[in-house]
Amino acid sequence: MQHSFPPISPFLELMQSEENTPTTIILRDHSSGMTVTAGQLLHSVSLLRAKLQATLVQDRMYDARNNEGRFIFLVAPPGLEYVVSMLTIFSLGAGMSAQSIAIRPEEMKHYFNLAKPLALLYTPALTEKIEAVKALCAEDNTGSNSKFPFVEIHITYPESSATHTYKSDPSIGSRSEQIGTLFFTSGTSGKPKGVVHSYSALLASARERIETWKLTENDVVLNQKPGNWMGGIFGILPSLISGACLETCAGVFNPKWFWERISRGGVSVFSIAPEGYDRLAEYFDEHIAMLPPARKEIYIHGIIAARFPGVTGSLLLPQTQKRWTDLRRGKPLLNLYGSTEVTLICSMRWENPDYSYMCSVGPAVPGVEVKLVDGEMRLKAPTMFSRYISDDPTQTEKAFDSEGFFKTGDCAEKIGDCYILHGRADIDVLHFWGFTLHTGEIESALFSLHYIANAIVLPLEDEEYQQRAAAILQIKPSFQSKQLNLDTLRNDLTEMTGLMLFKQPTVVYWLREGEEISLTANGKISKTEARKKFFGDGWRCKRSVEVLDLKGMEYWRMGGQC
Structure with a gap:
């Protein structure tokens, strides 16, 4: 039996791998225990594509000549089902929009309204969630949200591919100018919005990572990132193109x-x-x-x-x-910096990781042009996103300056050819009493105290002092009996770390037993959510929050110049 695929990456490389090393495992899904060769992966894609294409034609949702800007949603953990579905969508010439497996039905419905997908692919393990989405969509009076098919993913492949052949066919779905992906931002730095990448931008980023990581067929890439974020797909594509073995571990990591x-x-x-x-x-x-x-x-x-x-x-x-x-x-460790909009931006190199500051993100990767404007990183790159999809139609235009540079909102400085990040301008850089503070520096000082187990610092708005540095602190179990308060904390920061007074927290929340700083599915802290959870609007009046009275504090004693 012959299976045809578009003449683009990673299909070309997978067909070559199947021909040259037909028994080599190219994907190992630790969560399901399944492994596949390149031929088995291609076979699975071909069968799912036929099923999805037939469903789309039956529902009059598919036109092989015109799928530009059309998306197929995917709800599956990063593993074999995800990879097969992703390649299936690409081979149809459509764009993939992967969603979180923990997404709320109301949020999914909102994304439907924004993206108007052709279909939704989902793993059988999430049938109950998908039924809840269907029920919510059915309540829509217009019925506009329920006019596309929901297709369950089933993976089938032969134990032996000896009777199967694979070839490229220019008439098959994909084309160079097609849309690649639509990812919705995590919301840790603002209201979620859809970010659209062209397929050519996806491939440019994948090839850049292959070069940065020096990937070959002898390597193993361990990918535990959620598939609904850029970090997930950009562990996957470089592996498939380079021939490295991709190992996924959703659900077991x-x-x-x-x-x-x-x-x-x-x-x-x-x-x-x-x-x-x-x-x-x-x-x-x-x-x-x-x-x-x-x-x-x-x-x-x-x-x-x-x-x-x-x-x-x-x-x-x-x-x-x-x-x-x-x-x-x-x-x-090798620090790197990327974003949903631009993918990989800067990266430390493994060949000679001798940097003057070992927490820098290294130099910009080839092809990325950086300029700093008032401390903000602004970028041009071949991996740049195409547009936003959101409730605000002007959002894409507003994201770029007059010279066409993307405004990241991230603050940084350049030392030599390397960049040092100070975080998001709206949450990691704050202005207190005329001083500019970086939360990363304060957090570093806090972690150096022997009794601090965990710490994050964020800004709180203050009418008189602009913003205050507020700390959420967790004490190590062996120091729970130690009498700690904001005054002793500031004294210890002065004596043990030398952190200047104006940089020290003036507001603190001490985590109680059972409380913790929660992380997103990608292992990131959402300072915006932490601020709401532990401080909220009336933070000055909360008994659990300590606030330093600055009225008797002289400016010069904080470290200011007279």
Whole structure:
């Protein structure tokens, strides 16, 4: 039986891999226990495509000649079902819009209204959620949200591909100018909006990562990122194009699983948020550090052997970098910076990771042009998104300056050819009493105190002092009996870290037993949500919040100049 695919990546590379190394495993789904070769993956795509195409034709939703700007929604964890569905959508010439497996039906309905999809693909494990979405859509008086098919994903492939052949066909779905993806932003830095990328931009970013990571067919890429964010798909495409083995672990990834997988060796590339690295280090200290030396060495050797242990998602603090550099016996974590709109922007290089500041994000990757305007990073790149989809039709135009540079909203400075991030302008950079403060610097000082287990710093609006640096702090269990308050905290910051008074928190919330700073599915902290949860509108009057009275404080004593 012959299966045809569009003459574009990654189909071309998968067909070549099937021809040259037909028994090589190119995807290992740890959650389901399934593995596939390139031929088995292509076969699965061909069958799902036929099913989806037939459904679309039957519902009069499909026109092979004109799918520009048309999206097919996907709800599946990052694994075999996700990859097969993604390639199926691309092979039809449509754009993929992957949604969170935890999405609320009301949110899904809103995205339907914005994107007007051709269909929705979903994994059988999420049938109950999809039925809730269908029911909500059916309540719409106009019925406009329920006029497209919901298609269940079923993966079928032969044990042997000996009787199957694969060829490229220019008449099959995809074309160079087609839409690639529609991702909705996480909402950690503003109201969620849809970000559209062309297919050519997706491939440009994938090839850049192949070059940055030096990926070959001998590598293993471990991808635990949610598939509904850019970080998910950009662990997938580079693997498929380069021939590296992609390992997915949705539903099973946790500190214990990670360390056991690392101990088996072979992992070349992975990326985790800084908060995730902190939790992995905590697990190491509690469960691995006390093992017999020979057994412990297996875990350490595995983590040292990883060529590109990436850091993404939020600011990397010096304490985290030092902890893992020590654990990896002098080999640092490799910090990188990207966004939904531009994908990869800057990256430390593994070949010679000797940077003057080891928490920088390294230089801009090839093809990315950066300029700094009042501390804000602005960008041009071949991987730039095409447009926003949102309730505000002017949002795309407003995102660019008069020279065509994308305004990231991220604050940074350049030292040599490397960039140091200070975070989001609206949540990580604040203005207090005429001073400009960076929350990352304050958080770093807090973490250096021996009794602090976790800390985040964020701005609170203040009519008299512009904004205050507010800290949410978790105390280590062994120091729970220590009498701590805002005054002792500030004294310790002065004596133990040398942090100037004007940079120190003037508002603090001490986490009580059972309370925690929650993380998103991608391992990131949403400071906006944390601010609502622990402070809220009436933060000055809350008994659980300590506020420093600044009325008796002289400006020059805070570190200001007279």
